[in-house]
Amino acid sequence: MKLTRKKLTKPDAWPAGIISAISSESGVSRVRFLVYAIIPILAGFITYTTLHTLFFNPINPDDTAPQSIEIMKESTLKRISIELQQRGFIKYAWPLNYAGRVSGKDRKIVAGEYEIRRSMSPTQLLEAITSGKPIERKVIVKEGVSIADIGQIVEDAGLLKKGAFDQALVDPSLIKASGSYNGQLEGYLFPETYIFSRPVSAKEIVTRMLKMGLERWPQTFSDRAEQLGMTRHQVLTLASIIEKETGVSEEQPRIASVFHNRLERGMPLQSDPTVIYGLRGNFDGNLTRAHLEMPTPYNTYTISGLPPGPIGNPGDSAIKAALYPEKTDYLFFVADGAGRHVFSATLEEHNSAVARYQLGVKREPDTKPSPDIGTSGGGLENASSKPSQYEETDPLMIPPLTAP
Numbered sequence: 001m002k003l004t005r006k007k008l009t010k011p012d013a014w015p016a017g018i019i020s021a022i023s024s025e026s027g028v029s030r031v032r033f034l035v036y037a038i039i040p041i042l043a044g045f046i047t048y049t050t051l052h053t054l055f056f057n058p059i060n061p062d063d064t065a066p067q068s069i070e071i072m073k074e075s076t077l078k079r080i081s082i083e084l085q086q087r088g089f090i091k092y093a094w095p096l097n098y099a100g101r102v103s104g105k106d107r108k109i110v111a112g113e114y115e116i117r118r119s120m121s122p123t124q125l126l127e128a129i130t131s132g133k134p135i136e137r138k139v140i141v142k143e144g145v146s147i148a149d150i151g152q153i154v155e156d157a158g159l160l161k162k163g164a165f166d167q168a169l170v171d172p173s174l175i176k177a178s179g180s181y182n183g184q185l186e187g188y189l190f191p192e193t194y195i196f197s198r199p200v201s202a203k204e205i206v207t208r209m210l211k212m213g214l215e216r217w218p219q220t221f222s223d224r225a226e227q228l229g230m231t232r233h234q235v236l237t238l239a240s241i242i243e244k245e246t247g248v249s250e251e252q253p254r255i256a257s258v259f260h261n262r263l264e265r266g267m268p269l270q271s272d273p274t275v276i277y278g279l280r281g282n283f284d285g286n287l288t289r290a291h292l293e294m295p296t297p298y299n300t301y302t303i304s305g306l307p308p309g310p311i312g313n314p315g316d317s318a319i320k321a322a323l324y325p326e327k328t329d330y331l332f333f334v335a336d337g338a339g340r341h342v343f344s345a346t347l348e349e350h351n352s353a354v355a356r357y358q359l360g361v362k363r364e365p366d367t368k369p370s371p372d373i374g375t376s377g378g379g380l381e382n383a384s385s386k387p388s389q390y391e392e393t394d395p396l397m398i399p400p401l402t403a404p
């Protein structure tokens with residue numbers, strides 16, 4: 001049997017109805033295919049763009065100015081998110097809160113102050129506030145500074161107001177913990193560079209400074225103080241005077257020897273910084289005879305022995321100097337005008353040094369002579385930011401001392 005191939009006809013020879021039906025069915029299929037393919041892609045693109053905007057786009061990429069947010073111990077991520085929205089760091093609160101819950105970082109929030117910027121995305125903000133790396137604020141307490149000034153240092157560091165710090169200084173529990181004999185914390189807040197992070201209370205700051213003072217007072221210091229017949233309070237008091245007289249650490253043991261020698265002989269210390277401290281803010285930079293004769297608990301011209309407490313917060317070198325003074329016969333010293341002092345064993349030598357280094361100083365157009373009265377000679381310049389000057393009408397030009 002012979003097979004024959006049936007010749008197919010061309011489409012244009014097909015009946016018009018069949019051609020129309022086939023064309024219509026193909027067109028619908030194409031449209032359906034395009035719809036089914038494009039819509040998911042378009043939806044995915046829109047979703048991706050929206051989510052990327054919500055989670056990864058900053059509200060203002062050009063605003064890179066650093067700001068901060070303070071997170072308290074009881075803060076939740078939801079509350080933090082709302083605060084960031086209200087402050088204009090994010091457009092909506094929920095993306096940040098949602099991202100925290102999904103990632104588990106909502107359970108890693110640590111109280112503190114954190115640096116944030118409006119150029120940060122919500123996810124970057126989340127990373128910042130859960131990093132556990134808060135802003136560190138530096139508090140520099142210099143040797144010799146008074147507790148009356150530390151509060152301002154703390155405020156300038158941005159930690160809390162001076163008034164809050166000053167309130168903590170009279171906290172009975174802190175005074176008792178310090179071991180202070182005169183009911184004040186002066187002398188017990190150790191000079192050091194401290195690092196604090198908000199939130200922090202004034203009591204926490206003071207406690208940290210008190211603990212530092214105890215840490216820097218080893219048992220050997222207590223043993224040495226006992227050998228000298230002194231208490232820690234008395235050592236800190238003497239050290240604070242030494243600190244005010246000179247900031248040159250290598251000279252402090254010699255300054256200390258003068259005061260130890262005077263104490264042993266029953267001579268008044270006659271230290272200018274103690275007089276100024278006793279004036280309690282009523283000192284304008286001009287120390288006069290009237291000031292030296294004004295009876296206050298801290299005026300070592302009118303009292304014998306040490307004042308009732310420190311006149312500042314001494315550092316390591318001054319404390320060591322008070323405990324381990326040089327062995328000398330010196331009873332007097334006077335500033336040499338170059339940042340150091342000239343020491344003398346007799347009144348005659350001292351008066352000669354005063355005449356040379358103080359009374360003989362050439363007077364500048366707008367200054368007054370600065371003769372030192374008493375032992376210290378130069379302590380005044382260490383105790384005040386103003387020039388150490390005496391009134392020109394003050395006839396007292398030679399220290400009113402008698403030889404031992």
